[in-house]
Amino acid sequence: MRLSPPRIRDGYHAASGGLHGADRSNQTDHRSAAGLAVGRTLSLACPSVRDRPRVTVRAGLGAIIFDCDGVLLESVxxxxxxxxxxxxDYPEHVDAVVGYHLANGGVSRYDKIRYVYRNILRKPLAESELAVxxxxxASLSLDEVLNVPLVNGVREFLEAYHARLRxxxxxxxPQQELEAVLDHKGLRRYFxxxxxxxLSKVEIMGRILSEWRLAPSEVIAVGDAPGDCEAAEAWGVQFIARRKPGDEAPVPMPAGVEEIGDIADLLGIMKGRLEGGTMI
Incomplete structure:
Protein backbone atom coordinates (compact mmCIF):
# COMPACT_ATOMS: atom_id res chain seq x y z
CA MET A 1 0.00 0.00 0.00
CA ARG A 2 1.36 3.38 -0.97
CA LEU A 3 0.79 6.00 1.70
CA SER A 4 0.90 9.76 1.49
CA PRO A 5 3.35 11.46 3.86
CA PRO A 6 1.82 12.50 7.19
CA ARG A 7 0.30 15.93 7.59
CA ILE A 8 2.20 17.70 10.37
CA ARG A 9 1.41 21.30 11.11
CA ASP A 10 3.84 23.91 12.40
CA GLY A 11 4.16 23.91 16.18
CA TYR A 12 3.72 20.65 18.05
CA HIS A 13 5.36 17.89 16.03
CA ALA A 14 4.44 14.42 17.18
CA ALA A 15 7.16 12.74 15.14
CA SER A 16 9.93 14.64 16.85
CA GLY A 17 8.24 14.44 20.22
CA GLY A 18 8.59 18.10 20.99
CA LEU A 19 8.12 21.72 20.18
CA HIS A 20 9.25 24.02 17.44
CA GLY A 21 9.61 27.66 18.32
CA ALA A 22 9.16 27.17 22.07
CA ASP A 23 12.76 26.44 23.04
CA ARG A 24 13.26 29.83 24.63
CA SER A 25 10.39 29.43 27.07
CA ASN A 26 11.16 29.60 30.78
CA GLN A 27 7.69 28.73 32.01
CA THR A 28 7.59 27.18 35.45
CA ASP A 29 3.85 26.74 36.01
CA HIS A 30 2.66 23.29 34.96
CA ARG A 31 -0.42 24.66 33.18
CA SER A 32 1.79 27.04 31.19
CA ALA A 33 4.09 24.19 30.24
CA ALA A 34 1.13 22.16 29.06
CA GLY A 35 -0.15 25.07 27.03
CA LEU A 36 3.23 25.51 25.36
CA ALA A 37 3.24 21.90 24.30
CA VAL A 38 -0.06 21.84 22.50
CA GLY A 39 -1.76 25.21 22.50
CA ARG A 40 -0.26 26.54 19.28
CA THR A 41 -1.69 23.99 16.91
CA LEU A 42 -4.71 22.42 18.56
CA SER A 43 -7.95 23.98 19.73
CA LEU A 44 -8.17 22.49 23.20
CA ALA A 45 -11.07 21.84 25.51
CA CYS A 46 -11.87 20.01 28.74
CA PRO A 47 -15.52 19.00 28.30
CA SER A 48 -17.51 17.49 31.10
CA VAL A 49 -18.71 13.91 30.81
CA ARG A 50 -22.13 15.17 29.74
CA ASP A 51 -20.53 17.28 27.00
CA ARG A 52 -18.55 14.42 25.46
CA PRO A 53 -19.12 14.05 21.73
CA ARG A 54 -20.88 10.82 20.90
CA VAL A 55 -18.55 8.12 19.66
CA THR A 56 -19.10 6.54 16.27
CA VAL A 57 -17.39 3.50 14.80
CA ARG A 58 -16.81 3.62 11.07
CA ALA A 59 -18.07 0.83 8.87
CA GLY A 60 -15.29 -1.46 7.70
CA LEU A 61 -13.25 -1.25 10.89
CA GLY A 62 -10.28 -3.60 10.63
CA ALA A 63 -7.77 -2.52 13.28
CA ILE A 64 -7.36 -0.60 16.53
CA ILE A 65 -4.12 0.99 17.75
CA PHE A 66 -3.96 1.43 21.53
CA ASP A 67 -1.68 3.63 23.56
CA CYS A 68 -0.43 1.83 26.69
CA ASP A 69 -0.10 4.17 29.68
CA GLY A 70 -3.52 5.54 30.58
CA VAL A 71 -5.34 3.48 27.95
CA LEU A 72 -4.45 -0.15 28.69
CA LEU A 73 -2.83 0.41 32.10
CA GLU A 74 -3.66 2.86 34.89
CA SER A 75 -0.01 3.87 34.97
CA VAL A 76 -0.01 7.61 34.26
CA ASP A 89 16.74 18.34 43.24
CA TYR A 90 15.02 21.11 41.25
CA PRO A 91 11.89 21.84 43.34
CA GLU A 92 11.30 25.20 41.68
CA HIS A 93 10.96 23.44 38.30
CA VAL A 94 9.11 20.25 39.21
CA ASP A 95 5.65 21.56 38.31
CA ALA A 96 6.88 22.68 34.89
CA VAL A 97 8.49 19.27 34.32
CA VAL A 98 5.29 17.46 35.27
CA GLY A 99 3.20 19.79 33.13
CA TYR A 100 5.36 19.12 30.10
CA HIS A 101 5.25 15.38 30.75
CA LEU A 102 1.45 15.30 31.02
CA ALA A 103 0.92 17.47 27.95
CA ASN A 104 3.20 15.23 25.90
CA GLY A 105 2.03 11.74 26.71
CA GLY A 106 3.42 9.21 24.25
CA VAL A 107 6.68 11.09 23.75
CA SER A 108 9.70 9.04 24.79
CA ARG A 109 11.37 9.75 28.13
CA TYR A 110 14.63 10.42 26.24
CA ASP A 111 13.05 13.31 24.34
CA LYS A 112 11.22 14.60 27.43
CA ILE A 113 14.37 14.69 29.55
CA ARG A 114 16.32 16.37 26.76
CA TYR A 115 13.58 19.01 26.53
CA VAL A 116 13.54 19.54 30.30
CA TYR A 117 17.28 20.14 30.45
CA ARG A 118 17.35 22.42 27.42
CA ASN A 119 14.20 24.48 28.03
CA ILE A 120 13.29 24.26 31.72
CA LEU A 121 16.52 23.66 33.64
CA ARG A 122 18.62 25.37 30.94
CA LYS A 123 21.54 23.07 31.58
CA PRO A 124 23.75 21.04 29.24
CA LEU A 125 23.10 17.31 29.15
CA ALA A 126 25.63 14.78 27.91
CA GLU A 127 24.35 11.60 26.27
CA SER A 128 26.00 9.55 29.02
CA GLU A 129 24.10 11.52 31.67
CA LEU A 130 20.87 11.15 29.70
CA ALA A 131 21.31 7.37 29.70
CA VAL A 132 21.80 7.40 33.48
CA ALA A 138 12.94 3.01 34.82
CA SER A 139 14.10 2.03 38.31
CA LEU A 140 11.65 4.53 39.83
CA SER A 141 8.66 3.40 37.78
CA LEU A 142 8.93 -0.14 36.40
CA ASP A 143 8.08 -2.14 39.52
CA GLU A 144 5.11 0.12 40.17
CA VAL A 145 3.91 -0.13 36.57
CA LEU A 146 4.04 -3.93 36.75
CA ASN A 147 1.56 -3.76 39.63
CA VAL A 148 -0.95 -1.17 38.42
CA PRO A 149 -4.43 -2.36 37.44
CA LEU A 150 -5.63 -2.58 33.89
CA VAL A 151 -7.98 0.12 32.70
CA ASN A 152 -11.54 -1.09 33.22
CA GLY A 153 -12.70 -3.33 30.37
CA VAL A 154 -9.29 -3.97 28.80
CA ARG A 155 -9.11 -7.73 29.19
CA GLU A 156 -12.76 -8.21 28.27
CA PHE A 157 -12.34 -6.14 25.11
CA LEU A 158 -9.16 -7.92 24.05
CA GLU A 159 -10.72 -11.33 24.65
CA ALA A 160 -13.75 -10.37 22.58
CA TYR A 161 -11.97 -8.79 19.61
CA HIS A 162 -8.37 -9.96 19.26
CA ALA A 163 -9.39 -12.68 16.80
CA ARG A 164 -11.78 -10.40 14.88
CA LEU A 165 -9.70 -7.23 14.56
CA ARG A 166 -6.00 -6.54 14.14
CA PRO A 174 11.11 1.90 25.35
CA GLN A 175 10.47 -1.19 23.23
CA GLN A 176 12.06 -3.78 25.51
CA GLU A 177 10.39 -2.38 28.62
CA LEU A 178 7.01 -2.22 26.87
CA GLU A 179 7.25 -5.87 25.87
CA ALA A 180 8.22 -6.87 29.42
CA VAL A 181 5.26 -5.00 30.93
CA LEU A 182 2.73 -6.44 28.49
CA ASP A 183 4.15 -9.94 28.98
CA HIS A 184 3.89 -9.55 32.75
CA LYS A 185 0.26 -8.44 32.43
CA GLY A 186 -0.57 -11.31 30.06
CA LEU A 187 -1.64 -8.88 27.34
CA ARG A 188 0.97 -9.21 24.63
CA ARG A 189 -0.61 -12.30 23.09
CA TYR A 190 -3.67 -10.27 22.07
CA PHE A 191 -1.75 -7.94 19.75
CA LEU A 199 9.93 5.12 17.09
CA SER A 200 7.55 8.08 17.36
CA LYS A 201 3.78 7.68 17.30
CA VAL A 202 3.62 9.05 13.75
CA GLU A 203 6.27 6.57 12.61
CA ILE A 204 4.52 3.69 14.36
CA MET A 205 1.15 4.44 12.80
CA GLY A 206 2.69 4.76 9.36
CA ARG A 207 4.47 1.44 9.79
CA ILE A 208 1.28 -0.32 10.88
CA LEU A 209 -0.68 1.06 7.93
CA SER A 210 2.06 0.06 5.50
CA GLU A 211 3.08 -3.37 6.81
CA TRP A 212 -0.48 -4.59 7.39
CA ARG A 213 -1.79 -2.91 4.22
CA LEU A 214 -4.48 -1.00 6.08
CA ALA A 215 -6.30 2.05 4.77
CA PRO A 216 -6.60 4.85 7.36
CA SER A 217 -10.39 4.55 7.15
CA GLU A 218 -10.10 0.99 8.50
CA VAL A 219 -8.29 2.04 11.69
CA ILE A 220 -9.13 3.62 15.04
CA ALA A 221 -6.46 4.95 17.41
CA VAL A 222 -7.21 5.18 21.14
CA GLY A 223 -4.99 7.47 23.21
CA ASP A 224 -4.99 9.84 26.16
CA ALA A 225 -2.77 12.72 25.02
CA PRO A 226 -2.89 15.48 22.40
CA GLY A 227 0.19 13.96 20.75
CA ASP A 228 -1.74 10.72 20.19
CA CYS A 229 -4.47 12.73 18.49
CA GLU A 230 -1.93 14.61 16.37
CA ALA A 231 -0.33 11.36 15.19
CA ALA A 232 -3.70 9.88 14.23
CA GLU A 233 -4.69 13.07 12.43
CA ALA A 234 -1.41 13.03 10.50
CA TRP A 235 -2.43 9.74 8.87
CA GLY A 236 -6.17 10.41 8.63
CA VAL A 237 -6.96 7.80 11.29
CA GLN A 238 -10.04 8.17 13.51
CA PHE A 239 -9.02 9.09 17.07
CA ILE A 240 -10.86 8.34 20.31
CA ALA A 241 -9.57 9.86 23.55
CA ARG A 242 -9.66 7.99 26.83
CA ARG A 243 -10.41 10.44 29.63
CA LYS A 244 -10.21 8.87 33.08
CA PRO A 245 -13.45 9.28 35.05
CA GLY A 246 -13.02 11.57 38.03
CA ASP A 247 -9.81 13.15 36.76
CA GLU A 248 -9.91 16.62 38.32
CA ALA A 249 -7.22 18.10 36.07
CA PRO A 250 -7.44 16.36 32.69
CA VAL A 251 -5.00 17.22 29.94
CA PRO A 252 -6.93 19.31 27.39
CA MET A 253 -7.86 17.58 24.16
CA PRO A 254 -8.71 19.14 20.80
CA ALA A 255 -12.27 20.42 20.74
CA GLY A 256 -14.73 17.90 19.33
CA VAL A 257 -12.57 14.83 19.91
CA GLU A 258 -14.65 11.74 20.64
CA GLU A 259 -14.10 10.42 24.18
CA ILE A 260 -14.60 7.33 26.29
CA GLY A 261 -14.18 6.90 30.03
CA ASP A 262 -12.57 3.47 29.79
CA ILE A 263 -12.26 0.47 27.51
CA ALA A 264 -15.54 -0.94 28.82
CA ASP A 265 -17.15 2.03 27.06
CA LEU A 266 -15.44 1.02 23.82
CA LEU A 267 -16.65 -2.55 24.29
CA GLY A 268 -20.20 -1.25 24.67
CA ILE A 269 -19.85 0.84 21.52
CA MET A 270 -18.64 -2.15 19.54
CA LYS A 271 -21.43 -4.37 20.83
CA GLY A 272 -23.98 -1.67 20.03
CA ARG A 273 -22.65 -1.37 16.50
CA LEU A 274 -22.87 -5.11 15.97
CA GLU A 275 -26.47 -4.97 17.13
CA GLY A 276 -27.24 -2.31 14.54
CA GLY A 277 -26.43 0.90 16.41
CA THR A 278 -23.49 3.19 15.71
CA MET A 279 -23.55 5.58 18.66
CA ILE A 280 -23.67 5.77 22.42
Whole structure:
Protein backbone atom coordinates (compact mmCIF):
# COMPACT_ATOMS: atom_id res chain seq x y z
CA MET A 1 0.00 0.00 0.00
CA ARG A 2 1.36 3.38 -0.97
CA LEU A 3 0.79 6.00 1.70
CA SER A 4 0.90 9.76 1.49
CA PRO A 5 3.35 11.46 3.86
CA PRO A 6 1.82 12.50 7.19
CA ARG A 7 0.30 15.93 7.59
CA ILE A 8 2.20 17.70 10.37
CA ARG A 9 1.41 21.30 11.11
CA ASP A 10 3.84 23.91 12.40
CA GLY A 11 4.16 23.91 16.18
CA TYR A 12 3.72 20.65 18.05
CA HIS A 13 5.36 17.89 16.03
CA ALA A 14 4.44 14.42 17.18
CA ALA A 15 7.16 12.74 15.14
CA SER A 16 9.93 14.64 16.85
CA GLY A 17 8.24 14.44 20.22
CA GLY A 18 8.59 18.10 20.99
CA LEU A 19 8.12 21.72 20.18
CA HIS A 20 9.25 24.02 17.44
CA GLY A 21 9.61 27.66 18.32
CA ALA A 22 9.16 27.17 22.07
CA ASP A 23 12.76 26.44 23.04
CA ARG A 24 13.26 29.83 24.63
CA SER A 25 10.39 29.43 27.07
CA ASN A 26 11.16 29.60 30.78
CA GLN A 27 7.69 28.73 32.01
CA THR A 28 7.59 27.18 35.45
CA ASP A 29 3.85 26.74 36.01
CA HIS A 30 2.66 23.29 34.96
CA ARG A 31 -0.42 24.66 33.18
CA SER A 32 1.79 27.04 31.19
CA ALA A 33 4.09 24.19 30.24
CA ALA A 34 1.13 22.16 29.06
CA GLY A 35 -0.15 25.07 27.03
CA LEU A 36 3.23 25.51 25.36
CA ALA A 37 3.24 21.90 24.30
CA VAL A 38 -0.06 21.84 22.50
CA GLY A 39 -1.76 25.21 22.50
CA ARG A 40 -0.26 26.54 19.28
CA THR A 41 -1.69 23.99 16.91
CA LEU A 42 -4.71 22.42 18.56
CA SER A 43 -7.95 23.98 19.73
CA LEU A 44 -8.17 22.49 23.20
CA ALA A 45 -11.07 21.84 25.51
CA CYS A 46 -11.87 20.01 28.74
CA PRO A 47 -15.52 19.00 28.30
CA SER A 48 -17.51 17.49 31.10
CA VAL A 49 -18.71 13.91 30.81
CA ARG A 50 -22.13 15.17 29.74
CA ASP A 51 -20.53 17.28 27.00
CA ARG A 52 -18.55 14.42 25.46
CA PRO A 53 -19.12 14.05 21.73
CA ARG A 54 -20.88 10.82 20.90
CA VAL A 55 -18.55 8.12 19.66
CA THR A 56 -19.10 6.54 16.27
CA VAL A 57 -17.39 3.50 14.80
CA ARG A 58 -16.81 3.62 11.07
CA ALA A 59 -18.07 0.83 8.87
CA GLY A 60 -15.29 -1.46 7.70
CA LEU A 61 -13.25 -1.25 10.89
CA GLY A 62 -10.28 -3.60 10.63
CA ALA A 63 -7.77 -2.52 13.28
CA ILE A 64 -7.36 -0.60 16.53
CA ILE A 65 -4.12 0.99 17.75
CA PHE A 66 -3.96 1.43 21.53
CA ASP A 67 -1.68 3.63 23.56
CA CYS A 68 -0.43 1.83 26.69
CA ASP A 69 -0.10 4.17 29.68
CA GLY A 70 -3.52 5.54 30.58
CA VAL A 71 -5.34 3.48 27.95
CA LEU A 72 -4.45 -0.15 28.69
CA LEU A 73 -2.83 0.41 32.10
CA GLU A 74 -3.66 2.86 34.89
CA SER A 75 -0.01 3.87 34.97
CA VAL A 76 -0.01 7.61 34.26
CA UNK A 77 0.18 8.59 37.94
CA UNK A 78 3.11 6.22 38.51
CA UNK A 79 5.13 7.80 35.72
CA UNK A 80 4.16 11.31 36.79
CA UNK A 81 5.49 10.57 40.27
CA UNK A 82 8.67 9.15 38.73
CA UNK A 83 9.29 12.49 36.98
CA UNK A 84 8.76 14.30 40.28
CA UNK A 85 11.31 12.08 41.98
CA UNK A 86 13.75 12.25 39.07
CA UNK A 87 13.87 16.05 39.33
CA UNK A 88 13.48 16.35 43.09
CA ASP A 89 16.74 18.34 43.24
CA TYR A 90 15.02 21.11 41.25
CA PRO A 91 11.89 21.84 43.34
CA GLU A 92 11.30 25.20 41.68
CA HIS A 93 10.96 23.44 38.30
CA VAL A 94 9.11 20.25 39.21
CA ASP A 95 5.65 21.56 38.31
CA ALA A 96 6.88 22.68 34.89
CA VAL A 97 8.49 19.27 34.32
CA VAL A 98 5.29 17.46 35.27
CA GLY A 99 3.20 19.79 33.13
CA TYR A 100 5.36 19.12 30.10
CA HIS A 101 5.25 15.38 30.75
CA LEU A 102 1.45 15.30 31.02
CA ALA A 103 0.92 17.47 27.95
CA ASN A 104 3.20 15.23 25.90
CA GLY A 105 2.03 11.74 26.71
CA GLY A 106 3.42 9.21 24.25
CA VAL A 107 6.68 11.09 23.75
CA SER A 108 9.70 9.04 24.79
CA ARG A 109 11.37 9.75 28.13
CA TYR A 110 14.63 10.42 26.24
CA ASP A 111 13.05 13.31 24.34
CA LYS A 112 11.22 14.60 27.43
CA ILE A 113 14.37 14.69 29.55
CA ARG A 114 16.32 16.37 26.76
CA TYR A 115 13.58 19.01 26.53
CA VAL A 116 13.54 19.54 30.30
CA TYR A 117 17.28 20.14 30.45
CA ARG A 118 17.35 22.42 27.42
CA ASN A 119 14.20 24.48 28.03
CA ILE A 120 13.29 24.26 31.72
CA LEU A 121 16.52 23.66 33.64
CA ARG A 122 18.62 25.37 30.94
CA LYS A 123 21.54 23.07 31.58
CA PRO A 124 23.75 21.04 29.24
CA LEU A 125 23.10 17.31 29.15
CA ALA A 126 25.63 14.78 27.91
CA GLU A 127 24.35 11.60 26.27
CA SER A 128 26.00 9.55 29.02
CA GLU A 129 24.10 11.52 31.67
CA LEU A 130 20.87 11.15 29.70
CA ALA A 131 21.31 7.37 29.70
CA VAL A 132 21.80 7.40 33.48
CA UNK A 133 18.67 9.51 33.99
CA UNK A 134 16.57 7.25 31.77
CA UNK A 135 17.80 4.18 33.65
CA UNK A 136 16.93 5.87 36.94
CA UNK A 137 13.47 6.70 35.61
CA ALA A 138 12.94 3.01 34.82
CA SER A 139 14.10 2.03 38.31
CA LEU A 140 11.65 4.53 39.83
CA SER A 141 8.66 3.40 37.78
CA LEU A 142 8.93 -0.14 36.40
CA ASP A 143 8.08 -2.14 39.52
CA GLU A 144 5.11 0.12 40.17
CA VAL A 145 3.91 -0.13 36.57
CA LEU A 146 4.04 -3.93 36.75
CA ASN A 147 1.56 -3.76 39.63
CA VAL A 148 -0.95 -1.17 38.42
CA PRO A 149 -4.43 -2.36 37.44
CA LEU A 150 -5.63 -2.58 33.89
CA VAL A 151 -7.98 0.12 32.70
CA ASN A 152 -11.54 -1.09 33.22
CA GLY A 153 -12.70 -3.33 30.37
CA VAL A 154 -9.29 -3.97 28.80
CA ARG A 155 -9.11 -7.73 29.19
CA GLU A 156 -12.76 -8.21 28.27
CA PHE A 157 -12.34 -6.14 25.11
CA LEU A 158 -9.16 -7.92 24.05
CA GLU A 159 -10.72 -11.33 24.65
CA ALA A 160 -13.75 -10.37 22.58
CA TYR A 161 -11.97 -8.79 19.61
CA HIS A 162 -8.37 -9.96 19.26
CA ALA A 163 -9.39 -12.68 16.80
CA ARG A 164 -11.78 -10.40 14.88
CA LEU A 165 -9.70 -7.23 14.56
CA ARG A 166 -6.00 -6.54 14.14
CA UNK A 167 -4.93 -4.97 17.43
CA UNK A 168 -1.70 -3.04 18.02
CA UNK A 169 0.06 -1.05 20.75
CA UNK A 170 1.81 2.27 20.03
CA UNK A 171 3.65 3.61 23.07
CA UNK A 172 6.37 6.05 24.05
CA UNK A 173 7.79 3.46 26.47
CA PRO A 174 11.11 1.90 25.35
CA GLN A 175 10.47 -1.19 23.23
CA GLN A 176 12.06 -3.78 25.51
CA GLU A 177 10.39 -2.38 28.62
CA LEU A 178 7.01 -2.22 26.87
CA GLU A 179 7.25 -5.87 25.87
CA ALA A 180 8.22 -6.87 29.42
CA VAL A 181 5.26 -5.00 30.93
CA LEU A 182 2.73 -6.44 28.49
CA ASP A 183 4.15 -9.94 28.98
CA HIS A 184 3.89 -9.55 32.75
CA LYS A 185 0.26 -8.44 32.43
CA GLY A 186 -0.57 -11.31 30.06
CA LEU A 187 -1.64 -8.88 27.34
CA ARG A 188 0.97 -9.21 24.63
CA ARG A 189 -0.61 -12.30 23.09
CA TYR A 190 -3.67 -10.27 22.07
CA PHE A 191 -1.75 -7.94 19.75
CA UNK A 192 -0.44 -8.44 16.23
CA UNK A 193 2.52 -6.22 17.17
CA UNK A 194 3.57 -3.79 19.90
CA UNK A 195 5.73 -0.75 19.18
CA UNK A 196 7.59 1.53 21.57
CA UNK A 197 10.33 4.13 21.41
CA UNK A 198 12.64 5.09 19.80
CA LEU A 199 9.93 5.12 17.09
CA SER A 200 7.55 8.08 17.36
CA LYS A 201 3.78 7.68 17.30
CA VAL A 202 3.62 9.05 13.75
CA GLU A 203 6.27 6.57 12.61
CA ILE A 204 4.52 3.69 14.36
CA MET A 205 1.15 4.44 12.80
CA GLY A 206 2.69 4.76 9.36
CA ARG A 207 4.47 1.44 9.79
CA ILE A 208 1.28 -0.32 10.88
CA LEU A 209 -0.68 1.06 7.93
CA SER A 210 2.06 0.06 5.50
CA GLU A 211 3.08 -3.37 6.81
CA TRP A 212 -0.48 -4.59 7.39
CA ARG A 213 -1.79 -2.91 4.22
CA LEU A 214 -4.48 -1.00 6.08
CA ALA A 215 -6.30 2.05 4.77
CA PRO A 216 -6.60 4.85 7.36
CA SER A 217 -10.39 4.55 7.15
CA GLU A 218 -10.10 0.99 8.50
CA VAL A 219 -8.29 2.04 11.69
CA ILE A 220 -9.13 3.62 15.04
CA ALA A 221 -6.46 4.95 17.41
CA VAL A 222 -7.21 5.18 21.14
CA GLY A 223 -4.99 7.47 23.21
CA ASP A 224 -4.99 9.84 26.16
CA ALA A 225 -2.77 12.72 25.02
CA PRO A 226 -2.89 15.48 22.40
CA GLY A 227 0.19 13.96 20.75
CA ASP A 228 -1.74 10.72 20.19
CA CYS A 229 -4.47 12.73 18.49
CA GLU A 230 -1.93 14.61 16.37
CA ALA A 231 -0.33 11.36 15.19
CA ALA A 232 -3.70 9.88 14.23
CA GLU A 233 -4.69 13.07 12.43
CA ALA A 234 -1.41 13.03 10.50
CA TRP A 235 -2.43 9.74 8.87
CA GLY A 236 -6.17 10.41 8.63
CA VAL A 237 -6.96 7.80 11.29
CA GLN A 238 -10.04 8.17 13.51
CA PHE A 239 -9.02 9.09 17.07
CA ILE A 240 -10.86 8.34 20.31
CA ALA A 241 -9.57 9.86 23.55
CA ARG A 242 -9.66 7.99 26.83
CA ARG A 243 -10.41 10.44 29.63
CA LYS A 244 -10.21 8.87 33.08
CA PRO A 245 -13.45 9.28 35.05
CA GLY A 246 -13.02 11.57 38.03
CA ASP A 247 -9.81 13.15 36.76
CA GLU A 248 -9.91 16.62 38.32
CA ALA A 249 -7.22 18.10 36.07
CA PRO A 250 -7.44 16.36 32.69
CA VAL A 251 -5.00 17.22 29.94
CA PRO A 252 -6.93 19.31 27.39
CA MET A 253 -7.86 17.58 24.16
CA PRO A 254 -8.71 19.14 20.80
CA ALA A 255 -12.27 20.42 20.74
CA GLY A 256 -14.73 17.90 19.33
CA VAL A 257 -12.57 14.83 19.91
CA GLU A 258 -14.65 11.74 20.64
CA GLU A 259 -14.10 10.42 24.18
CA ILE A 260 -14.60 7.33 26.29
CA GLY A 261 -14.18 6.90 30.03
CA ASP A 262 -12.57 3.47 29.79
CA ILE A 263 -12.26 0.47 27.51
CA ALA A 264 -15.54 -0.94 28.82
CA ASP A 265 -17.15 2.03 27.06
CA LEU A 266 -15.44 1.02 23.82
CA LEU A 267 -16.65 -2.55 24.29
CA GLY A 268 -20.20 -1.25 24.67
CA ILE A 269 -19.85 0.84 21.52
CA MET A 270 -18.64 -2.15 19.54
CA LYS A 271 -21.43 -4.37 20.83
CA GLY A 272 -23.98 -1.67 20.03
CA ARG A 273 -22.65 -1.37 16.50
CA LEU A 274 -22.87 -5.11 15.97
CA GLU A 275 -26.47 -4.97 17.13
CA GLY A 276 -27.24 -2.31 14.54
CA GLY A 277 -26.43 0.90 16.41
CA THR A 278 -23.49 3.19 15.71
CA MET A 279 -23.55 5.58 18.66
CA ILE A 280 -23.67 5.77 22.42
Missing amino acids: DVKTQAYRLLFT LCARF LFVASGT RAVFGSP
